[in-house]
Amino acid sequence: MEPLRFPDDLVALQAAWLDTYTALAKVPAGIGTTPLRRRLIALSCRLHTHPHWTAPGSAHGTWAELRRQARAHGWATAA
Numbered sequence: 001m002e003p004l005r006f007p008d009d010l011v012a013l014q015a016a017w018l019d020t021y022t023a024l025a026k027v028p029a030g031i032g033t034t035p036l037r038r039r040l041i042a043l044s045c046r047l048h049t050h051p052h053w054t055a056p057g058s059a060h061g062t063w064a065e066l067r068r069q070a071r072a073h074g075w076a077t078a079a
Contacts, residue, residue, distance in 0.1 A: 004065050010052050014070040017043040 020043060024036040052058055 004062050004069075006062075006066055006069060007050075007052055010047070010050050011066065011070050011073060013043060013047050013050065014066050015073070017047060018067065018070055 017040065020036055020040050024033060024040060027033050027036065
């Protein structure tokens with residue numbers, strides 16, 4: 001079976017989400033977390049509304065593969 005292919009901008013969005021999530025996890029609660037939380041929400045919205053998900057043959061059940069590809073391409077520092 002051929003691996004799923006995602007648009008580069010979608011993989012880059014996922015990588016940014018992973019990086020932001022990791023940064024948020026490293027900051028003590030209540031100490032400057034608001035900008036990171038807002039960024040995470042904004043990235044989540046952009047990920048979920050990306051045009052790729054409305055294209056024929058795409059499925060929301062492929063999120064794990066999208067995360068794997070974001071990490072595999074080295075676009076995310078979170079591992």
